[in-house]
Amino acid sequence: MAAYVAETGQVTVSALAERFGVSIDTVRRDLDQLSADGVLVRTYGGAVSRSTLARTDRAVDQRLSIQEQEKEQIAELAAALVEDGSTIMINGGTTTLALARGLSQHRELTVATNNLLVPAALPSSAIRDIYVFGGAVRALTLATIGPVSFRANGGAELDISCDLALIGVGAVSADAGYTTSNLAEAAMMQEMISRAARVAILADSSKFGRRLFAQVSELSAADYLVTDTMPPPDIRDALTEAGVEIITPAAASRRNAS
Incomplete structure (x- = not known):
C-alpha cells in the first residue's frame, strides 16, 4: 500500500479499498500507521505521499518569496x-x-x-x-x-x-x-x-x-x-x-x- 501511495502521489480510502480488496476500516488503520511511521501524510478521506508534499512545498516556498x-x-x-x-x-x-x-x-x-x-x-x-x-x-x-x-x-x-x-x-x-x-x-x-x-x-x-x-x-x-x-x-x-x-x-x- 505504501508503494502504491508513493507511486500515485495522492489517494482516497475508497480507491485503496477497491484496489487491494480490503475493507475501508482496514485501509484507514493501515494509513494511520503509515502516517505515524512518517511514510505518508494522512488527509481526511485519504493520504498524500511525502514526495508529492516535498515537491509542492518547494513550489510554495517559491511563492512565499513573492x-x-x-x-x-x-x-x-x-x-x-x-x-x-x-x-x-x-x-x-x-x-x-x-x-x-x-x-x-x-x-x-x-x-x-x-x-x-x-x-x-x-x-x-x-x-x-x-x-x-x-x-x-x-x-x-x-x-x-x-x-x-x-x-x-x-x-x-x-x-x-x-x-x-x-x-x-x-x-x-x-x-x-x-x-x-x-x-x-x-x-x-x-x-x-x-x-x-x-x-x-x-x-x-x-x-x-x-x-x-x-x-x-x-x-x-x-x-x-x-x-x-x-x-x-x-x-x-x-x-x-x-x-x-x-x-x-x-x-x-x-x-x-x-
Whole structure:
C-alpha cells in the first residue's frame, strides 16, 4: 500500500479499498500507521505521499518569496483577529500559510482547513484540534478541493461552523469583489465564508484592481480586508460602503497609538 501511495502521489480510502480488496476500516488503520511511521501524510478521506508534499512545498516556498514582507505583515495583522479558544477555518495559499505559522502566541484553537501544509505549520502549543477537509488535491497549491463538511460514522453530514474564516484570495476589485483563478477553489471558499460568524479576507496590494476567473463573493461578504497598504480610492470606497473594515499596518499603528 505504501508503494502504491508513493507511486500515485495522492489517494482516497475508497480507491485503496477497491484496489487491494480490503475493507475501508482496514485501509484507514493501515494509513494511520503509515502516517505515524512518517511514510505518508494522512488527509481526511485519504493520504498524500511525502514526495508529492516535498515537491509542492518547494513550489510554495517559491511563492512565499513573492511579496514576502507584505504577506508577513498581513499574517501578523490577521493573527490579531484570532481569539484564544476559538474555531477558525483557513483556506489554501501562501498568505494563509504565513498566518498559520504566526499563531504561536495563541492557545486552544480548533482549526479546519483545506490547506495540507497548514497542519505542519501550526505551532503545536496553539492547537486543540486540527481537521482537514477531504477531496481531490490540487497539485499547484497542495490544497484539497471538495465539500466543506465532515460525516458521522453513520454517514450523516455533521453541521459545522466557525468563529472566523481567514480566506486568501487572488484578486480584489470594486465591481467583481473577491475572485480567484480556480472554480472549484472559489466554491470551497464560498462555503467556508457561509459557515463563519466573521470573515477576514487576506490579500496583498498586488491583488488590487484585478479580476480573476471565478468570483468568491461580493465585497460585503467579509467583515475585514487585511492587507499591507490602503487600497486605491475606488476599492476603498466600495469596501467602506459594503461595511468592510480595512486593516493595514498603518491603521493598526494608529489604533495602538490611540
